Amino acid sequence: EIVLTQSPGTLILSPGERATLSCRASESISDNYLAWYQQKPGQAPKLLIYGASNRATGIPDRFSGSGSGSDFTLTISRLEPEDFAVYYCQQYGSSSYSFGQGTKVQIK
Amino acid sequence: QVQLMQSGAEVKKPGASVKVSCKASGYSFTDYFIHWVRQAPGQGLEWMGIINPDGGGRAYAQKFQGRVTMTRDTSTATVYMELNTLRSEDTAVYYCGRCLLAREYSVVSWGQGTLVTVSS
Numbered sequence: 001e002i003v004l005t006q007s008p009g010t011l012i013l014s015p016g017e018r019a020t021l022s023c024r025a026s027e028s029i030s031d032n033y034l035a036w037y038q039q040k041p042g043q044a045p046k047l048l049i050y051g052a053s054n055r056a057t058g059i060p061d062r063f064s065g066s067g068s069g070s071d072f073t074l075t076i077s078r079l080e081p082e083d084f085a086v087y088y089c090q091q092y093g094s095s096s097y098s099f100g101q102g103t104k105v106q107i108k
Numbered sequence: 109q110v111q112l113m114q115s116g117a118e119v120k121k122p123g124a125s126v127k128v129s130c131k132a133s134g135y136s137f138t139d140y141f142i143h144w145v146r147q148a149p150g151q152g153l154e155w156m157g158i159i160n161p162d163g164g165g166r167a168y169a170q171k172f173q174g175r176v177t178m179t180r181d182t183s184t185a186t187v188y189m190e191l192n193t194l195r196s197e198d199t200a201v202y203y204c205g206r207c208l209l210a211r212e213y214s215v216v217s218w219g220q221g222t223l224v225t226v227s228s
Binding site for chain 1: 143145153154155158167169170203205208212214215218219220221
């Protein structure tokens with residue numbers, strides 16, 4: 001099973017700043033089948049990025065995904081107040097679709 | 109619009125089983141795979157498995173092999189997740205989620221979640 005390690009565990013930033021979140025896989029993810037989700041307390045996750053770099057419908061362009069192989073990044077170019085949340089990566093390139101442990105983006 | 113409506117909260121004793129339902133509407137049920145994902149209190153997301161409503165094929169996370177069964181009923185556009193031999197560590201919110209596209213397995217639409225509490 002592919003293990004995803006997200007870093008950092010917590011990111012403390014101010015609105016307007018840039019956020020860079022990392023997701024590293026224990027082995028290469030086929031076809032860059034890597035998604036990013038945002039989750040706020042008490043809510044279901046929300047799909048942001050699929051296929052490593054494709055924004056889901058309705059997702060603002062301040063969210064971007066990049067990377068390939070086993071190293072992926074989610075970038076939020078300028079944090080808005082509503083972006084403070086927990087972010088998860090998920091791989092679906094193998095027969096078992098694992099999640100990372102999450103990165104919390106916290107307001108400074 | 110796409111909707112996934114899950115069954116209500118459950119309280120179970122250790123050793124019992126739970127069956128959670130997820131009724132789909134607003135799209136062609138057999139065209140999109142459905143995942144099951146759970147989240148223990150204060151913890152991260154954990155993938156449990158996936159089912160193909162067209163034919164019923166499924167794959168489970170190794171951790172749940174032998175303890176989970178995912179099924180579907182095409183007549184009611186409903187998928188089910190049954191977890192057996194419950195223990196306290198299974199206390200969690202269980203989500204179903206529909207894949208984005210027929211061959212794109214990220215999860216775009218989620219149910220509201222079902223809280224399963226395992227307690228003696």
